[in-house]
Amino acid sequence: MSDTSTQPGQSVPQVARINMKDIRDVLALGLRDFRAAPQFGAFFSMVYVLGGIGLVALGAGTMTWTLVLSLGFPLIAPFAAVGLYEVSRRLEAGQPLDWRSVLGVVLAERKRQVPWIGAIIVIAFLFWTFLAHMIFALFMGLSAITNISSSYEAFLTTNGLTMLGVEAIVGFAFALFMFCIAVVSLPLALDREIDFVTAMLTSIKVVKGNFPIMFVWAVVIAGCVLISMIPIFLGLFLSLPVLGHASWHMYRRALK
DSSP states (O other), X not given: OOTTOOOTTSOOOOBOOOOHHHHHHHHHHHHHHHHHSHHHHHHHHHHHHXXXXXXXXHTTSOHHHHHHHHHHHHHHHHHHHXXXXXXXXXXXXXXXXXXXXXXXXXXXGGGSSHHHHHHHHHHHHHHHHHHHHHHHXXXXXXXXXXXTTXXXXXXXXXXXXXXXXXXXXXXXXXXXXXXXXXXTHHHHHHHSOOOHHHHHHXXXXXXXXXXXXXXXXXXXXXXXXXXXXXXXXXXXXXXXXXXXXXXXXXXXXXXX
């Protein structure tokens, strides 16, 4: 833990003003941290890559395994992110880096506030999954006898296009909500002794107070991850650690 831990009775960190230069700076710092400790970035990225490959491989198999892997992503992701944050924190503080220390912090987080944030993410993910199926059934219910996975023309109908539009709008709203509650709360929960509700509210305040910049930051993250997934997820070995380290530095700049 860092020396900036917020003890009981201390004030909640205040939101700082950030600009477009900060996005360029934190990406450069994220790349620097990855180069300084590539073994940690590769390890924590492996969780995402193997999970993504597993989803593709099992997507045509049983729905049970696909659901299990899908739910595992938002549950495990916060702890993988914490590992990258801890590496950046140690590099920033000039502390030694070793597997025992970094993984020890990750394991210790299971008794602190990160699991609660992860639980909120899982609940939101479950609700989105349910709502997405409901929207699909509402617009495409009459196409149930059609094999959607091979008959893509069903999506070119009026109902299909409307469904895609509604899914996109609702999905964007959920993605924005997830970004708002997690972008600062996860590194904040690692760095300071603060409850998860305050951490998430602080994260929302950061996005609200710097919305244009944070929106661009969200687009950068989503775009990098999407592009990295194209070559059978292998690009994630670079983008995820860089973005994870960069997110730590964005947190440091977003709060004062």
